[in-house]
Amino acid sequence: MPHTIRDIALALGAEAAGDLDLTVARAAEPQAAGPGDLALAMDPRYADGIAKGQAQAAMLWPGADWQAMGLKAAIFAPRGRLAMAGLTRLMDPGPDIDAGVHGMAIVHPSAVIGSGAAIGPFVTIGAGVVIGPNARIASHTSIAEGARIGADCLILHGARIGARVTIGDRFICQPGAVIGADGFSFVTPEKSGVEEIRETLGSRADIKDQSWTRIHSLGAVTIGDDVEIGANVCVDRGTIRDTEIGPGTKLDNLVHIGHNVQIGRDCLLCGQVGIAGSARIGDRVVLGGQCGVNDNIFVGNDVICGGATKIFTNAPAGRVLLGYPAVKMETHVEIQKALRRLPRLATRVAALEKGVPFAPEAE
Structure with missing residues (x-):
């Protein structure tokens, strides 16, 4: 559906100028934007692209001279990526899942489906499952017995939710994820x-x-509100107690969470992160792509790890880590500088050895 510039600015809490009744149907890069698109140029580096496209309206940086760019309207975004979050939320139509339960879905008679829920074809919902209000579940998803899914959740195609898994409100699950497999x-x-x-x-x-x-897994998985799970993520159930993921945490594609792991709130785990069993992750932890966390250790609050960092021991709160094994960022930088000097150092040592007579060790 088209949106007016006024409506977009209001939704973003942003200032706008020009013809606020002008409508746009989609967002586009400046050089590829057509007359009905909103060009995205929130940084002066992208301003030249507007002249190459045909946009009549754009999202720009504060203070931009939109009239000199030949635009009819502009929205000003002090923080570009934050504005992108609001704009994409506004324009994303989401999956097309008809309201109600599709005739080709299989729902156990004891399951409870909340009001306004949309259940797609080939979905299977087991005994005792509770689905919250306004949940949307796409085709070929399976939800095993005893699972509880909160309100306003979106579970996309082919996801697998295991037995007795508990999930909070506003959960988003991308295709192919498996939540609640055995550890x-x-x-x-x-x-x-x-x-x-x-x-x-x-x-x-x-x-x-x-x-x-x-060793069989008798626990399950508990997930808080506002959690997002990427495509092909695997979250193992706990051995005795549940594996836990705190509110607001986001997992990228191909992340693996081992059994008994506890993850705090508002963490960000990038692609191919692996967390071994019984590790504990604090709040607001960021793990770059391919990071690994050893079993039975603790990563403190607000730790940030660069890509491919391997954490083998407890990490204090607030630490910034890099490398294999993980060390403080400034230490890692010094190590890399020293490594680059090694060939030159080896050459110097070899030259020095030529001028030093060889003295065999005494027996």
Whole structure:
């Protein structure tokens, strides 16, 4: 649906100028924008693109001379990416799921479906499931027995919600995610090679045959309000107590959360992050892509980790970490500088050795 410049500015809490009744149907990059598009140029670096496109209206940085750009209207965004969040929310139509329960969905008679819910085709909902009001569940999703889904949730195609999983309000789940699979937990009848290595830090006695005995997962998963789960995320259920994800936390695609993990509120976990079993993550933690967190350790509040950082020990609150293994950011920078100097240092050492007579060690 088209939106007027006035309505968009009001929704964003932003200032606007020019013809506020002008309508736009979609957002576009400046150079690709047509007459019915809102060009996005919230930084002066993108201003040149407006002349290359055909936009009549644009979202610009405060103080921009929109009339000199040949525009009929402009919206001013002091914080561009925040304005993008509001604009995309306003213009995103979401998935097309008809209201009510589709005739090709299978809903157990004991399940409770909240008012205004939309359940797509080929969805299966198990015994005792509770679906909150205005939830939207896309096709080929399965929700196992005893699960509870909050209000205003959006669960997209092919997601799998396991038994007894509890999810808060306004949850968003991207396609293919699996929430509530069994944890990866096994034990050997005798002390395993892994246990021995952990104790000795490398030494091994006699290597013997060993087989793995499964530890079943009796817990489930508890997820707070306003959590988002990316495509193909896997969240394992707890062994005895639930795996927990706090309110406001966002998980990118291909993130894996092991059994018994506890994640605080408002965390951001980027693609391919892996958190091993029983680790605890504080509030507002940011883990860049491919970060790894060892089992049974604690990452404090407000820790920020750059991409591919591997955390093997407890991380104090507020620490900024980089590297493998994780070290403070400033230490990592010094290490990298030293590594780059190594070839030159090796050359200097070799030159010095040529002028020093070789003295064999005394026996």
